[in-house]
Amino acid sequence: MRTKQELGAAIRRERCAALVVNAHSRRGRRLYEGARSRLTAAGFTLLGTYPVDRPDELERSLAEAADLGPDLLVAGGGDGTIGTAARLLAHRDIALGLLPLGTTNNFARTVGIPLDLDAAVAVLTDGKVIDVDLGLVGDMRFTNHVGIGLSADVMLTAPPRLKRVTGRLAYPVTALALLRRHRPLRATVRAEGREHEFVTHQLYVANGGFHAGRPITADANADDRLLVAYPVGGPSRRELLRDTARNAATGHRRTLGDDPFLAVRQLWLETDPPARVEVDGEPYGETPIRIGLDPNALRVMAAADSPDR
Structure with missing residues (x-):
């Protein structure tokens, strides 16, 4: 795996990403197109885009997006969506980008991601890669x-x-x-x-x-x-x-x-x-x-x- 500094530099340089939005979430359906267009306008090459309307398709869509090999996997939705993405990306050489589109957005608040969509996209373009802990219950x-x-x-x-x-x-x-x-x-x-x-x-x-x-x-x-x-x-x-x-x-x-x-x-x-x-x-x-x-x-x-x- 690259160091987080190397991964962050690659994201800023190559702008290679994939986008998965839970369109079933409260704001996701309304904001999916806005998220995609803002990422494209910010210079990101989107290897794949996945508006997910059915909750039972979310995990498969996230896995498909990760398999495309992006440096950054952008997940839009609430805490359930973000938690699913986090489990998938644990200990992998891909950074998770957050678009808080859910009800309470607790994890986004914890790591200081703005709830405004434009500001959240700005973090993806100008931010840095950090490491955070995950909890474990059972496995x-x-x-x-x-x-x-x-x-x-x-x-x-x-x-x-x-x-x-x-x-x-x-x-x-x-x-x-x-x-x-x-x-x-x-x-x-x-x-x-x-x-x-x-x-x-x-x-x-x-x-x-x-x-x-x-x-x-x-x-x-x-x-x-x-x-x-x-x-x-x-x-x-x-x-x-x-x-x-x-x-x-x-x-x-x-x-x-x-x-x-x-x-x-x-x-x-x-x-x-x-x-x-x-x-x-x-x-x-x-x-x-x-x-x-x-x-x-x-x-x-x-x-x-x-x-x-």
């Missing part, structure tokens, strides 16, 4: 988070049409509908020789720095060799609602040293009763699970001033 890599409890139930039941119409508001609307009958779970987290127990409706383990479009803490990111585990509220529904609002309002002012965050390299998680698990918004299975890190697994085209460890 599956993820970009943003693992959710245990209510969020997994929400991801399984949030209507796609509601997501397209209301954006990220679809998730709290669905959560409120489910919460009336949702029961708390007892979660045990074992990490670094210590055991932590929580009774909660919801637990997250994050690799990135954003959740639901808001900062988790001021110092969480995808390049720090750390996972962040944290419950949202306690056993009562009122506590869940209170802490959800608190996290959204104050995440940018909190740090990993604050309660209830656990910043660790890997962990074992079990719940009583067994709980559903979602990984970057996709169903995964049930607890118990082991979660770890794959350091510097993914190369991403980021802004020229982005930090890179």
Whole structure:
């Protein structure tokens, strides 16, 4: 593999790319043509372009695009699309370019990609290649988070049409509908020789720095060799609602040293009763699970001033 400096230089010099857009996502259908024309105007030679209308075709389209041998694979869509692309490109000599066209765009926010399409394309033309960590649950890599409890139930039941119409508001609307009958779970987290127990409706383990479009803490990111585990509220529904609002309002002012965050390299998680698990918004299975890190697994085209460890 080339060094990231060599890969970045090749992208700036050769402008050789492939484009895959999830046209089924909220903004993807509307913005696909704009993305393609902007990349062409910026001097990119597009070896292949793939507007994907069916979710079950996304992985195959990404694989076909990667097999064309581009220096840069540009993926347009939400966190599910970006997560699929990240898994495909892990430890490969291709950089991932991000066009955030989804609902919350957590990974794009984590690596500092602007949500405006013109600004995101400017990063692809003038940025640099950085390495970021990916999380591991079992043998599956993820970009943003693992959710245990209510969020997994929400991801399984949030209507796609509601997501397209209301954006990220679809998730709290669905959560409120489910919460009336949702029961708390007892979660045990074992990490670094210590055991932590929580009774909660919801637990997250994050690799990135954003959740639901808001900062988790001021110092969480995808390049720090750390996972962040944290419950949202306690056993009562009122506590869940209170802490959800608190996290959204104050995440940018909190740090990993604050309660209830656990910043660790890997962990074992079990719940009583067994709980559903979602990984970057996709169903995964049930607890118990082991979660770890794959350091510097993914190369991403980021802004020229982005930090890179």
